[in-house]
Amino acid sequence: MIPDNCEFVPLSKLRPFQLLGEMLRTAVEETVSEYLCRNWKVRTAKDMSEYACHHCAILSDGVYAVFVKYAEEEEAPKQFACEIDGLQYLSEEAHVLIPTPISIVPVENGTLFIIEALKIVERTPLDWRKIGRTLSRIHRVNSDRFGFHSNGYLGPVPMDNTPTKDWVSFYQERRLSPMLKKAIDSENLPISFANQVEKLILRLPELCDNDLTPSLLHGDAQQNNFISSEKGTYIIDPAIYYGNPEIDLALIDCWQPVPDEVFRGYKEEMPIDSGFIKRRNLWRISIYLVAVTLEGSEYLTKLSDALKEYV
Numbered sequence: 001m002i003p004d005n006c007e008f009v010p011l012s013k014l015r016p017f018q019l020l021g022e023m024l025r026t027a028v029e030e031t032v033s034e035y036l037c038r039n040w041k042v043r044t045a046k047d048m049s050e051y052a053c054h055h056c057a058i059l060s061d062g063v064y065a066v067f068v069k070y071a072e073e074e075e076a077p078k079q080f081a082c083e084i085d086g087l088q089y090l091s092e093e094a095h096v097l098i099p100t101p102i103s104i105v106p107v108e109n110g111t112l113f114i115i116e117a118l119k120i121v122e123r124t125p126l127d128w129r130k131i132g133r134t135l136s137r138i139h140r141v142n143s144d145r146f147g148f149h150s151n152g153y154l155g156p157v158p159m160d161n162t163p164t165k166d167w168v169s170f171y172q173e174r175r176l177s178p179m180l181k182k183a184i185d186s187e188n189l190p191i192s193f194a195n196q197v198e199k200l201i202l203r204l205p206e207l208c209d210n211d212l213t214p215s216l217l218h219g220d221a222q223q224n225n226f227i228s229s230e231k232g233t234y235i236i237d238p239a240i241y242y243g244n245p246e247i248d249l250a251l252i253d254c255w256q257p258v259p260d261e262v263f264r265g266y267k268e269e270m271p272i273d274s275g276f277i278k279r280r281n282l283w284r285i286s287i288y289l290v291a292v293t294l295e296g297s298e299y300l301t302k303l304s305d306a307l308k309e310y311v
Contacts, residue, residue, distance in 0.1 A: 024070060024107055028059060031103045031114055032066055040064065054156075058117050065117035066102060071156075076111040079153045080104045083113070086152065086219075086238035094138040094216060097234045099227075118227050118234055125261045127228040132265025134226065134233040135252070139245040139270060141216035146170040148241040154220055157182065157290055161241045168210045170243065171286075176201050179289035186293045193303060199311045200285065207310055208279060214242035221248035223258050246276050250283035281306035 025042055032040040046058040048067070055070040071079070087098040100116040121127065147163035147170060160178055164170045180197045183189040200207075218225065219239030227234040249272065252258055266272065285306050291299040 024110075024112065025059075027105050027107050027112060028066070028068055028114060031105050031112075032064070035102050036064060060117070067099070067115050067117040069113040070110055071113075072110040073156060075153075075156070075158070076113075077104060077106065079156065080111060080113040082150070082152050083237065085150070086240040087235065089240060090138060090216075090218075090235055090238055093141045096134055096137055097232050099234055099236060115236075118229050121228055121230055123228045125259065127233070128259045128261035129265030129268070130228070130233045131223070131226045131252075131258075132262040132267070133269050134235065135218065135221060135248055135262075136266045136269035138218055138235075139215040139248070143214045143216070143242040146214045146241075146243055147174065152219070152239050152241060154239045154287075154290055155294065157293065159219075159239060159241070163242075166210050167212045167214075167244050168205050168208065171208075172201050172204055175286040176204070176289075179286050179293070183289045183293045188292050188296050189289070190300070193300065193307070196307045196311050197285070197289070200307060203311065207282060208244075209275075212244055215245045217241055217243045217245065217248050219243075219248070221251045222255055223252055223262075224256075244283070245270075246273070246279060247283045249276060250280045251287060254284050254287060281309050 029041055040061050042059045043062050044060050048056045048058060056068060058065055058067055060066075069080070073079070081104060084101045084104070087101060090096050091098045099118055102114040102116065103112075105112040105114065145163035145165065146167055148161035149163075151161050152159045157179075160174045162174065164173070176197065180189075180194060180201075184194055217240060218235065219241055220237055225235065225237045227236055249263075249266070252262060263272065285303065288299055288303040288306060292303060
């Protein structure tokens with residue numbers, strides 16, 4: 001994606017990193033050339049790896065730009081295919097804007113994911129409200145089961161979406177318990193924290209409402225996964241399933257604050273339950289466990305502060 005302050009540099013001046021190795025660059029150039037039906041060569045690039053859990057960059061020939069991810073993990077082809085499926089499902093069912101997926105390209109020792117790069121605009125209050133409206137449009141799509149017909153990924157972490165009939169069971173068995181195990185296995189989670197999460201799992205039926213209609217979720221609805229452009233709000237990096245819409249509402253400002261305009265825009269389309277604020281950190285605990293698993297102890301404070309509200 002292309003921020004307004006994105007400074008492209010000639011390849012000769014870009015610090016080396018895996019995505020711009022000769023073999024990988026050739027693979028991108030051949031794929032985009034075939035997609036555009038014209039010769040396309042990388043002239044400038046912007047390393048975006050600091051914003052993602054993969055090596056990634058925006059590459060341009062000066063006219064057309066693409067966003068490219070590179071992953072070495074064995075699961076990467078499945079993960080990228082799942083991302084495309086999620087984007088297309090959101091487009092078809094919720095009628096939201098998505099960037100055009102171009103290709104998933106197997107290369108030596110890894111996989112490339114190539115997608116249209118979007119021109120990002122500086123957000124106005126209206127753009128923030130559009131994010132809320134876009135999220136509500138996703139949540140208006142309903143199902144009779146929590147979960148999804150296929151499993152997914154949150155970043156590189158596999159997510160079990162096996163359907164259940166009630167929300168409490170889904171959040172206990174498909175989110176908190178598996179994420180707790182992964183955090184323990186990573187050796188980044190102290191036993192005292194693990195014990196608190198186990199207590200929370202047992203208390204969950206008394207902490208949240210189980211009388212819910214399953215809503216389609218983005219699943220990783222942090223604000224950076226909404227792209228504001230001149231054409232409207234685009235969705236990227238989904239981890240879709242049917243669940244409690246408060247999950248997405250809790251994630252939108254989980255890592256960075258957002259203006260109240262986001263929630264005003266949402267409430268123009270759908271109500272937000274008055275008890276949401278009390279439950280906000282409850283829904284963040286699973287994502288904090290993922291962060292501890294992937295990034296380490298720096299996220300233990302956030303996890304601890306959230307757990308104190310409920311155990």
